[in-house]
Amino acid sequence: MERIAIFASGTGSNAKKIIEYFKAHPNIEVRLVVANKPDAPVLAMAKQQGVKTLLLDRPGFYQSEGALEALAEAQITFIVLAGFLWLVPPYLVNAYPNRIVNIHPALLPKFGGKGMYGMHVHRAVKETGETNTGITIHLVNEAYDEGDTLFQVRCPVTAADTPEQIAAKVRQLEHVHFAPVIEKYINALNS
Numbered sequence: 001m002e003r004i005a006i007f008a009s010g011t012g013s014n015a016k017k018i019i020e021y022f023k024a025h026p027n028i029e030v031r032l033v034v035a036n037k038p039d040a041p042v043l044a045m046a047k048q049q050g051v052k053t054l055l056l057d058r059p060g061f062y063q064s065e066g067a068l069e070a071l072a073e074a075q076i077t078f079i080v081l082a083g084f085l086w087l088v089p090p091y092l093v094n095a096y097p098n099r100i101v102n103i104h105p106a107l108l109p110k111f112g113g114k115g116m117y118g119m120h121v122h123r124a125v126k127e128t129g130e131t132n133t134g135i136t137i138h139l140v141n142e143a144y145d146e147g148d149t150l151f152q153v154r155c156p157v158t159a160a161d162t163p164e165q166i167a168a169k170v171r172q173l174e175h176v177h178f179a180p181v182i183e184k185y186i187n188a189l190n191s
C-alpha cells in the first residue's frame, strides 16, 4: 500500500484531482494534505474530501526534522508537491529517496528555478515569445526544479494568448496527466 501526502500552498485544484483519482484505488491512497498557510483554500478542500491536513510552520520545517514525525505517524510512503513553493529540505529528500515528485507549469529546464511559479512562469513564457509551453513532472532533489524528469507534454502558445490563457491551457494538461503519471511511476517503483 502506498500512502501519499500532497504538499500544496494554494488553491489545490491539482490536489483535488489527485484525491478524486485515487479515491477507490486498490493500492494507492491520499492520506494527508500538507500546507504552509493557514488560509490556503487547499486545506478546506481536503477537509471537504475527508482527507487529514497538516499545517507547516517555517522554523519547524527547516530547523528541525519536525515534518518527519507527522509523516511517519500517518505512515506516508510518497510525497506529491502540487503548487508547494518552499524548497524541500535535505532531511526530507533523504527520507523519501525517489519518492517525491513535483509538477512544474512549463517545459523544464526552461522557466524553472526559485521565483518561477504560477503566473510568473506564464508571463515569462509570453514575454519571451515562446510558441509552445507545457508541464513537467519530475523527481525532487535539493535544488528547485532540477530532479530527473518523469514526464512532459506540450501545448501551443499563439501570439494572441494572454498569460491567463496560457495558464488555463497548462492547468488543463496538469489536471489530465498528473494523477495517472503518479500512478504509473508508483507502479513502476513497486514492480
Ligand code: GAR
Pocket: 008, 009, 010, 011, 012, 013, 014, 015, 082, 083, 084, 085, 103, 104, 105, 116, 117, 118, 121, 171, 174
Ligand atoms: C500549478 O500550476 C503548479 O504547476 C504550480 O502551481 C500551480 C498550483 O495550482 N507549481 C509551481 O509553479 C511550482 N514551481 P493548484 O493549487 O490549483 O493545484
